[in-house]
Amino acid sequence: xxxxxxxxxxxxxxxxxxxALELLGGIPDVETHLVMTKAxxxxxxxxxxxxxxxxxxxxxxxxxxxxxxxxxxxxSFRTAGMLVAPCSVKTLSxxxxxxxxxxVVRAADVVLKERRRLVLLLRETPLHAGHLxxxxxxxxxxAIVMPPVPAFYTRPASVADIVDHTVGRALDLxxxxxxxxxxxxxxxxxxxxxxxxx
Numbered sequence: 001x002x003x004x005x006x007x008x009x010x011x012x013x014x015x016x017x018x019x020a021l022e023l024l025g026g027i028p029d030v031e032t033h034l035v036m037t038k039a040x041x042x043x044x045x046x047x048x049x050x051x052x053x054x055x056x057x058x059x060x061x062x063x064x065x066x067x068x069x070x071x072x073x074x075x076s077f078r079t080a081g082m083l084v085a086p087c088s089v090k091t092l093s094x095x096x097x098x099x100x101x102x103x104v105v106r107a108a109d110v111v112l113k114e115r116r117r118l119v120l121l122l123r124e125t126p127l128h129a130g131h132l133x134x135x136x137x138x139x140x141x142x143a144i145v146m147p148p149v150p151a152f153y154t155r156p157a158s159v160a161d162i163v164d165h166t167v168g169r170a171l172d173l174x175x176x177x178x179x180x181x182x183x184x185x186x187x188x189x190x191x192x193x194x195x196x197x198x
Contacts, residue, residue: 003031004174005072005082005111006059007104010039011123013086014047016148019167020085021058023178030176033072033079034059035104039088065103072107081117081174082108085167086148089124089131096137108143118143119173121166144173154182 004024008017017040024030034056036044041052056062063070071077084091084104094105095112111118120138122145124131135145146169150162168180 001031002029002080002176003033003078004080004176005033005035005107007082007084007087007091007107008034008036008040008044008055009084009086009088009091009104010037010043011086011088011091012043012047013121013123013148014040014044015163016085016121016167016170017083018044018048018050018055018058019163020083020171021055023164023167023171023180024176025058027176027178030080031061032059033061033063035063035065035072035107037065037091037102037104063103067103068100068106070103070107073103073110075110075114079111079116080176081119082111083119083121083170083174084108085119085121085170086123087120089122089134092120092122092131092134092138095120095143096134096141112141112143115142117174119170120145121148121170122146123148146170146173153184 006017006020024032095108098109100106100109108118148166151165154165156162164180168178171178
């Protein structure tokens with residue numbers, strides 16, 4: 001059983017974390033551990049038609065953001081890694097400075113110290129020098145900063161298509177293959193022509 005931690009913070013883009021839970025829920029050998037911040041719970045209400053209870057129900061295990069004694073706060077509890085989707089700048093800052101005040105930051109810190117995979121879907125734009133320094137710091141510690149930049153070579157027809165591709169690529173980084181990613185082949189076939197990377 002592969003355990004994957006999903007953290008949803010208060011940045012815009014709660015749908016990324018929700019969709020990650022949905023995709024992982026269809027994989028039999030994956031056990032999901034969810035942590036939502038207070039701000040995330042508010043954002044879910046603003047941005048989606050889901051209730052917090054519905055989102056919690058998508059996970060195998062749900063942890064309180066204030067429970068610093070949770071299983072995922074210890075390196076002896078083995079996981080395959082962690083996805084923070086979306087990742088707020090506040091959370092990025094906490095992770096960069098190892099300020100383990102909340103379970104989200106503590107779990108991320110544990111993932112890094114155990115040399116496991118940490119993927120941060122940072123939702124902020126534009127960026128100032130402080131943001132860039134924080135991203136550089138977490139990258140130096142082993143995290144992967146993955147701003148959810150849409151891929152247009154897939155010719156998305158909806159926001160859902162964009163979300164699926166982004167979340168699928170994020171899960172790729174945790175070695176979880178889903179059907180959500182349209183893989184680049186270099187040729188889309190005779191009817192759609194050949195796409196070229198620029």
